[in-house]
Each structure stands twice: as structure tokens, then as C-alpha cells.
Amino acid sequence: MKKDHIVVLTGAGMSAESGLKTFRDHDGLWENHSVYDVATPEAFQRDPDMVQRFYNMRRAQLETVQPNAGHFALVKAERHFDVTIITQNIDDLHERAGSSNVLHLHGELTKARSSIQPDLIVNWGYGPIENGDKAEDGSPLRPHVVWFGEPVPAIEQAVEICRTATHLLVVGTSLVVYPAAGLVHETPQNCRVTLVDPGDMSESPIAHARHVQKPAGQALPSLIDEWILNGVV
Ligand code: APR
Incomplete structure (x- = not known):
């Protein structure tokens, strides 16, 4: 068990630079x-x-399509931190990049x-x-x-995962679809939160978070390298 448990909540923006x-x-x-x-x-x-x-x-x-630099940065993070990815995406790009802990909230296209x-x-x-x-x-x-109006069977497991997070990294999601969006409120009080999204997130439920306002494929490689070098902040 490593000391930091980074929970990564991803949405469609994670795969945008792959062409989806x-x-x-x-x-x-x-x-x-x-x-x-x-x-x-x-x-x-x-x-x-x-x-x-x-x-x-x-x-x-x-x-x-292929995984992008953002997906690969999350794979690299696994060498240094406990990383669990909770994704709203139904693509398999996290797995194809090589991430080992991926929970799909909205199902899988394959x-x-x-x-x-x-x-x-x-x-x-x-x-x-x-x-x-x-x-x-x-x-x-x-x-x-999972279609609109259907239950999200993996949500309970996702809540349990969030409760053990030391850091929450939210990438490429507008956080408007529930129950996924509610996960940002399930982390411990002292959990640090970082948001990676090129959009204006001032209306986001985690607007207080550190916001790296860039596309995932640009932001994640340097963010993960920074955390590897200096620790997760
Ligand atoms: N890198 C990071 N974020 C990006 C990028 C990028 N290259 N390009 C766009 N984004 C951001 C947008 O600014 C936006 O905040 O990704 C977010 C995409 O939001 P949505 O389109 O709403 O996608 P998502 O949040 O994943 O949708 C949630 O809704 O339609 C349902 O089930 C579907 O899982 C989906 C859920």
C-alpha cells in the first residue's frame, strides 16, 4: 500500500484528444x-x-482511435501512487493505455x-x-x-473508493450527470482536489479546487511528473 491514494474521476473530455x-x-x-x-x-x-x-x-x-498522452500519464502514476480510476466513459482507452484499476460507472461499449x-x-x-x-x-x-433513467449499479463501489481517497483528480467532466457528479462530495474532508478541464469551471460543484485549465493530454503528463517529483499537492 502506497501512502497516496489518487482517485481519478474521468468524463468524456479525457478521450477528446483521442478523437471521441x-x-x-x-x-x-x-x-x-x-x-x-x-x-x-x-x-x-x-x-x-x-x-x-x-x-x-x-x-x-x-x-x-488510440489512448492519448493523458491516459498514459495516469498509467505512469500507478508506479508511484495507488491510483483508482472511476470513469463515466464507456470507451476502453484507460485499459488499452494500461491502467489496472478502472471502474466503469456507465458501462462498457465493448x-x-x-x-x-x-x-x-x-x-x-x-x-x-x-x-x-x-x-x-x-x-x-x-x-x-447505463441509459438515462436507469440505475448505476457501480455507484456504491465508487462511493467506497472515494471514501479512501487522499487526492481526487477530476478530468474532463461537466459534473452535471448524477449520481456520478455526487461522488465529489464523498471524499474525506482533508482530501485534496484537482480539476483538469480546458473549460470555465466556475459553476462547478468543486470550483474551489486547483484548476488546471488545459486539455487532459497536455495537462496530465506534467501534473503527474510534478507529483512524482514533489509529492501530491
Ligand atoms: N481535456 C479535458 N477536458 C475536456 C477536453 C479535453 N481535451 N475537451 C473537453 N473537455 C471538457 C469539457 O470542457 C467538459 O467540461 O470535458 C467536459 C465534458 O463534459 P460532458 O460532455 O458533459 O461529458 P461528461 O461529463 O463525461 O458526461 C457525463 O453524461 O451523456 C452522459 O452518460 C453520458 O457519461 C456521460 C455523462
Whole structure:
């Protein structure tokens, strides 16, 4: 056990420099798609083809992109600190970079699951889920992602992790989607907080934090090197 436990909460901005769109930035995914058409259980009931197309497109794109310097900096941090990543992202770029402790709050694009039994999960990869692909229980396969209005099963584990943080590093998330956003209030009182985001975070629930106002791929390599050299501050 190392003395510092850095809990990293990541959002879509973490993968932006890899070429994946965020949701709420200009030209983000939600500007071009309605959440209610593609990311709710009702949408999947109403028009499964449209929902599958949206995630098939994202899965195919994921296969073509690579982790960025920010992802790799978090891997380097593991050599010096206990690092746990809690991500809202459904991409696999943290794992592909080499991070070993990654908890996915909103599911994983490279997995599929039964549309009846949430625990019946299969490793799917980057290929499309076609109409007619079935889970072992005979139900249609759906993406293993948490849609709006659905519970977030990993949240309790995430809360436990945050309670043992000595440092919280928040990267590339607008912190508007709950319960993920509430995790910033679950850390111990003396936990130090750093925010990496090129945006204006003055309205953020952690506006008091040290804010490195740069993209993750630029900010994280020097921030992690600074912590390795001087200790986490
Ligand atoms: N590096 C770091 N941060 C960046 C970068 C970058 N290169 N580019 C953009 N950002 C920041 C934006 O300034 C913004 O604060 O990333 C944040 C992205 O916010 P959102 O688009 O709201 O994404 P996120 O917070 O991950 O969304 C949460 O909402 O749509 C649902 O389930 C989906 O997991 C997602 C959740």
C-alpha cells in the first residue's frame, strides 16, 4: 500500500484528444442526437435499430482511435501512487493505455448484455450488434451501457473508493450527470482536489479546487511528473 491514494474521476473530455466527441461541448454528441432517441430504455423499446446504429457507430469508431498522452500519464502514476480510476466513459482507452484499476460507472461499449437480465453480460468487441443477436436467455442483446433513467449499479463501489481517497483528480467532466457528479462530495474532508478541464469551471460543484485549465493530454503528463517529483499537492 502506497501512502497516496489518487482517485481519478474521468468524463468524456479525457478521450477528446483521442478523437471521441464529448456530449455537451459545441458539436458534442448530444447536440447532434437526442438523448431521448438513443440513450433511454424507452428509445430501445420504440426503435431498437436506431439505438443499435448509434452504439454500433461509436463501437466502430472506438476501434480506430488510440489512448492519448493523458491516459498514459495516469498509467505512469500507478508506479508511484495507488491510483483508482472511476470513469463515466464507456470507451476502453484507460485499459488499452494500461491502467489496472478502472471502474466503469456507465458501462462498457465493448460489452453487450441481455435486455432482461442486466447481469448476463458478454464480451462483444468492436463489431456491430445486429437486430436478431440474442443473449443466452433468448432476449435481444443490447449495449452494456447505463441509459438515462436507469440505475448505476457501480455507484456504491465508487462511493467506497472515494471514501479512501487522499487526492481526487477530476478530468474532463461537466459534473452535471448524477449520481456520478455526487461522488465529489464523498471524499474525506482533508482530501485534496484537482480539476483538469480546458473549460470555465466556475459553476462547478468543486470550483474551489486547483484548476488546471488545459486539455487532459497536455495537462496530465506534467501534473503527474510534478507529483512524482514533489509529492501530491
Ligand atoms: N481535456 C479535458 N477536458 C475536456 C477536453 C479535453 N481535451 N475537451 C473537453 N473537455 C471538457 C469539457 O470542457 C467538459 O467540461 O470535458 C467536459 C465534458 O463534459 P460532458 O460532455 O458533459 O461529458 P461528461 O461529463 O463525461 O458526461 C457525463 O453524461 O451523456 C452522459 O452518460 C453520458 O457519461 C456521460 C455523462
